[in-house]
Every structure is written in structure tokens, then in C-alpha cells.
Amino acid sequence: MSAGSRIKLHCNACLGERWHTVLFATQREHVEEPHEGDYYHELTKYQLAECNGCEHVTLHTTWTNSGQPTPIEEQWPPKISRQQPRWMRELRWLFEQGNSFKQDFIREIYSSLKAGNFRLAVLGVRALLEQVMIENVADQRTFTQNLEAFERAGFISRIQREALGPIIEAGHASMHRGFKATEAEINAILDVTENVVESIYVAKGKAAGLAVPPRARPNE
16 A cells, blocks of 8 residues: 555544555565475565544554464554543643652553553552552551541542442452453543542642632622
């Protein structure tokens, strides 16, 4: 497929299959001389393509060899089904430079997702939640006690605490029982986690900056 051709690929910005226009295409071929009747041929095709919707650019490769008749296709950056939350950039302005662990944790969690390391992502979520709780209610020695203190202090509701239960169990299972969450389960876990982080830090910071006029006194 040459430059100017159209190809359907996954777009990490649109989060789905989209038509792309090939900007540049090339290929590399490797051939080994026959040895005792054996013949080895390897072909890698490279396509740099631009999404026709959002103009996001991706690199698509197709690899085949003599013993692999079915092509192996890959993209870079790797396919993702979820983007980092938009409020990530706001965390940078809400906290001093030395307190960036929340941004770092979330970036590393999403890096794990891109690489398909779902166990690492779940462990990262558990570690992020624990650090957030310790920052706000001090270390109560166990995750469960930290969670109880977190609720008592009003940082999360009873409903949110119940929603965090499966996340705790997923973290334990990933560490001790080899559990690997599915993509749908990871998305559910991140929905809850991001809601907690956003409500405590981002929404609270925005609310503190509102210039709400005081109520008028009677007869004024």
C-alpha cells in the first residue's frame, strides 16, 4: 500500500477504528540462502498513517516470514481504549511541584494499559488509592483501616467505599493469586478511582476558587 492510499486502523484519539490516509510507506526484506533445502524469507511493511477524522498519526507494521503465513500486525503507539482524564493537566496547577505523585501514578497506570500489563495497572491503582488516603487521613497501618478512616473523614461516601471494595480485592488477587483483569474490568476500576481522585482534588480546588457573592441581608 503506497502513500495516499486509505487504510482502516485503530485511532487512539478517536478511540475506535477509523479510515486513515497513508503518509509514507516502505518495507524491509530479509532472505537467507537455502540450507539443506530450507529457505527463509522475512518481510516487514511500514505505514505511517494519519486519521482522516482527527489527524492523529500512527505507525502500522505488518510482519510475515516463511513459517508465519498469517501476518502479524502492530501499531505504535499501541492501541488504547481509554485516554487519560482531561483533568490531569489541572492537577499540575493545583499542587506544588514537589507533590506530583498523583500525576505520576496515573501516567504509569496508563502506560501499563498501553503495554497490555493489566496486572501492573491494577497494582498501580491500589497503590495510588493508598497514597491518597495516607495523604489525607495519615497511615492507619492497614489498607482497610485507611479506607475506614477515609470514609469517616468524609472524603468518600458509603457508596464509594463499597465500590472500592472490588478494587481492593482485585489488587490482592493480582499480587497473590495471579489474577488478570479484563479490559472491561480495568475500565470499571479506573472509573471509580478517577472519580475519587477528581472529587477530592480537582473539584474541591475548583470550588475553592469560586467567587460566590454573599446572600443579601433582609431589608437591603
